Amino acid sequence: MTLWADADSLQAELRALLCRRASGEARAAAASGRAARFETVFVAAKMPPLELGPGVRSELVAGGAGAADDRIAELAAAGDLAVTRDLPLAERLAGKGLRVLNDRGEVFTADNARERRSLRDSAAELRSLGLAPESPRASAWGRREFKAFADALDRELARIG
Numbered sequence: 001m002t003l004w005a006d007a008d009s010l011q012a013e014l015r016a017l018l019c020r021r022a023s024g025e026a027r028a029a030a031a032s033g034r035a036a037r038f039e040t041v042f043v044a045a046k047m048p049p050l051e052l053g054p055g056v057r058s059e060l061v062a063g064g065a066g067a068a069d070d071r072i073a074e075l076a077a078a079g080d081l082a083v084t085r086d087l088p089l090a091e092r093l094a095g096k097g098l099r100v101l102n103d104r105g106e107v108f109t110a111d112n113a114r115e116r117r118s119l120r121d122s123a124a125e126l127r128s129l130g131l132a133p134e135s136p137r138a139s140a141w142g143r144r145e146f147k148a149f150a151d152a153l154d155r156e157l158a159r160i161g
Contacts, residue, residue, distance in 0.1 A: 003022065007058070010103060014103055014146070039057065082101070083100075085103050104148055105149040105152035
């Protein structure tokens with residue numbers, strides 16, 4: 001199984017956690033003489049700093065906005081896991097049969113990703129028409145959100161056996 005990480009938008013703490021989990025799995029697999037259950041692939045148009053090691057790869061893509069998303073969608077297969085903050089990408093990947101986590105530990109399926117995107121787009125349209133107040137700036141992301149993500153990641157990795 002491949003864990004696809006949309007590295008363009010993930011916080012440094014999450015990138016480090018994903019690297020540690022993948023490297024730990026690769027080392028445990030090598031020590032016990034079995035194949036690793038998963039590897040992590042970071043895809044980005046501009047690669048942020050990563051802790052590369054066993055079980056971790058990065059793929060730098062050329063192109064404009066959305067090139068990394070397109071590459072992940074092209075390579076990902078049903079049964080893989082993806083981590084992204086991008087709702088349109090989450091919807092695309094969930095539609096292909098992937099489990100998708102956002103940076104707050106929410107798991108997206110084809111149905112709830114489509115619903116979440118629809119709500120976001122509707123709210124944006126209401127704001128553009130002056131019928132709703134401006135959206136508050138991005139909510140704070142901190143220790144609680146990191147823990148929620150780590151717990152969700154561990155649950156999803158346990159699902160693969």
